[in-house]
Amino acid sequence: MLTAEENERLCRVGPDTPMGKVLRRYWTPAFQLGDLPEPDCPPIQVPLLGETFVAFRDTNGTLGFLDDLCLHRGASLALGRVEACGIRCLYHGWKFAADGTILETPNFPGSTFKDRVKQGSYPVRESGGLGWVYLGPPGTEPPFPSFRWAAASPDQIAVSEMIMDCNWMQVQEGSIDSSHVGILHLDTLAVTDPRPRAVGSFEFAGQPWDTGIAPQWRRQGLGWPSHDNGPKIEVEHTPFGFHYAALRDASEPGKQYVRVTAFVIPYTAFIAGTTGSVIVVPRDDTSCSLYLAANVPAGANGRSGGGGMNQGIDPSVWGPERGNRRLRIPSQDREAMASGRSYAGYRGGNRIQDAAVQMSEGTIYDRRREHLVPADLAIIRMRRLLTDSMKLVEEGKPPLGLGEGYDFSLVSGAAAVVDAGTRWQDLVPGNLGVPAGTAVADDSPEP
């Protein structure tokens, strides 16, 4: 639970808000590279952290990420023409380079204005099928987080995006909430558990299991080896934020089912037992983009844009618009729920089930009303670290989890059945910065 003031600070993301100032200190996933597939292709408008930007790929293939409104008279550059190494505003023809340099001012010829002012521009990087931008103060960029799934060749990376009309924190909290998995996602468990379950069917499991991102436990024939819905949560801080273990009694006596999730402040969760990440980015205070980025077998689904990643999802959630990514909650199949064919009643699997409950909390959930329990520890810790970061930034210091000197390709989650009492940290040896099989050299100076 939070006070009203804390909730506001946690949820609002505009440039003048405490959280907005924190989020701008990290590299932020802003758009899918598949939306800018080739030089001089149409630009895209990017709502991000309560502001609006334009992204384009110029004639040389260089990405530009600029303030959307033309600095002349404020028309949207997303309406403009991408041509001859720049983007031209449709209104009066002012033209800007990828770095914001003013190249032409047709209605003000010969002026030195263009030599002294630039359109707002931001550093942009391409990684893992996503365009990442840095919106913080110039000169404060942290090291770029090159995650392990981003190192694969483009045809082995799948990215999808769902736009959800609720505050990003509701979605982010869901991404590190282990105790809902064995309940909300019973439809999925019904088709992955080797033992029969009383409710659920493939028709409602709908997650794209055939694209190769199925959790390791399914490939290994582990199913979901637990009926324990009250996991014990253990959290440990890391250079990137924290990782936590959800410890459940396994179905097999003397064993424990461990799911380790790594949370990279502030956007990314490496979900236990998968090859990729869930990335939640605020578009504004009341909507967010949920990216799913994962490694897939070559040829399975390796294109950005995510059409294939959305296999199995009820098409009605996208509405009639072609290429729409804004999610609508489909109606529940109450008959299937009553008959046992489905627990949640949503065709589309985990992501639709998650989205339904998260959006049902309202556009900005009032956390004064909630009743957390100890199984919510990861959510509790995330809030604390984010609010700690706000305080640090207000004091002129960098926020937490920038991972200076840390190799982000080491971050991983894990899921396994182990002997009770086994150290779960050994399942994710890279999370503390120590490559598997090596010892830590203590080179700290003598006190």
Place this chain on the structure above:
Amino acid sequence: MNDRDGTSLRLAIVVDEACARVYEAWEGRARVTALRVNPAVYEAVAVARPGEVRRGYPLMLLGMELVPDEGVATYEPAVVKEEAC
């Protein structure tokens, strides 16, 4: 809602600290029956949940009943526990 040094009370810290103490108690095989908190925290929870106060429900945090205690620092909630037999 401010704590005693005049800064805004951060329930995010209180809840995190309380949760850690609950898990510590559970690790020691104790049953936690309540949480003792600084009165400022108790008041903040009461302000946040007027409906529950109006209905006469006990104020709860992490599923534990809250007990206001002047002897507890703002960000150092304490568990009330029963040792397991």
